[in-house]
Amino acid sequence: MIDATITDKKRNLRDAYSSALIALGRRNPDVVVLDADLALSTKTKRFGTVFPDRFFDMGIAEANMMGVAAGLAACGKIVFASTFAVFATGRSYDAIRQSIAYPELNVKIVATHAGISVGGDGASHQMLEDIALMRALPNMVVIAPADATEMEDVVPAIAEHNGPCYVRIGRADAPILFETHGMFEIGKGYVLREGSDITVIATGTMTAEALKAYDLLKKEKIDARIIHMPTIKPLDEKLVRKAAKETGRIITCEEHTVIGGLGDAVAMAIAKKPVPMIRIGVNDVFGESGEAWQLMEKYGLTAENIVKRAKELIKKS
């Protein structure tokens, strides 16, 4: 079991990204960073300030940025390409498919502002299909870290991995869940709370909600196992199957459409020996403007909704 607690301390994952990038850049001269006119928002600009020679703003031309990233990678660079998730995956999908995933080039797409918690910008900017898009591509690793500590571990881990990676993080500050570094490994899921009545598997921003749900369920005498699944592809199928076998019920939670994301990946993993399952996510609709917390509440991405759905599942099965 991994030590994880929800405290009042919050930190933005974008800040963690930029500090980890700078540390990586100091160690490795092959690290090159690209952005598409959002360097102040994604915080890659900080890398650019420290290493002006290895930072290129490609302007508002995301597909081209992905192709340029591929060309740099083909010449031995470890390329980090950042912009908002909606542009990084939707706008650039074919460039990623043709020039990065198919030739299996060493490009790390780190997308910020993923999910509905983008808030006021509304549906046009709330990317809810990025995991599905990237998961469908052969050779692509897909990661959604839960807090800033983990994000700082993700950056060197993906740099170490020779091949394409997609990392999605949100816009908002997130509670710190992990006090110490060194946990993250590509392809591994983590049991944060032991339990035998039901398993809640969460990724990204939803892991904090799952931990809160654990305490709420405990009060109702429901013993939930909480799994944090930072890597959605390749999925830690062994851990998922073990949880299915031992707890008999699974709920997945993601700030993403229920189509093609973590929920579908988990369902595939237990398809041979299925157990009753509920997928919590955005139910095949576009988002809207609002405060982040209001949207998370309205679209059921809260600890309270996890509790409600867990009770439903236990009642039915």
Next chain:
Amino acid sequence: MHDEKLIKEIKRKALEIRKWVIESVYRAGSGHPGGSLSVADILACLYFHEMRHNPKDPKWPDRDRLVLSKGHAAPALYAALALAGYFPVEELKNLRKIGHFLQGHPCMKKVPGVDMSTGSLGHGLSVAVGMALAGKLDKKDYRVFAILGDGEVQEGQIWEAANAASHYKLDNLIAILDRNKLQIDGPTEEIMHLEPLAWRWQAFGWDVIEIDGHDIEEILGTFHEIKLNEKPTIIIANTIKGKGVSFMEGTLSFHGKPPSEEQYIRAMSELEQVERELND
């Protein structure tokens, strides 16, 4: 002026490329002969004279790179690579066959000498920009060549890349536009106009040179005109789709269609006739 011997040698290579285009596409039963034949002379000049490369060391870090952005001309690229010694020419007979490394469009993971996987139009120039940027970063003197189709530049991403190339002053990037004037649905100017093409590239900050893309001497001479002046260069090579096979020249129908058996025999005998004349 290049010496006659060199020009004759490259003409011979171009002819061999053309013969292998016909042979491999005929055997494959599918493929794109028209655009492969139009670019054959350019590829011959690059691989047999202009480019710094080593078939014994395909990943040589200091090599000049070539991105065939119009990836459907793969049969011509494969023929050039095989003739240069990257793999045995006999392999060309297995183009597009299941389990074989010669994919319908270039795959860098499978084919030695292919610097970038291409096929979906509009992507290659961006990748070439990245390679040229890496060259500048590493202070290396290699050049990056990108071969574009003319219809291909209807893709918006090409212009994103064109803009980035001049913004980052990539004078180590040389694009060659195979201006054969035909795309699948018809003449480029009818389907989606490209002219004034040279002016458009100039407006994006490129040096533009226009040449006859079938005149070996002119192609070779062009490379001497390219300056290290902090500007990328594009060579607009006026070509004929299907060049070298009389009944394919300037026709739409052989964009993506293999020759029939009868057409195959006719095409090969035409090319062999030219070869005999060249050898006399």
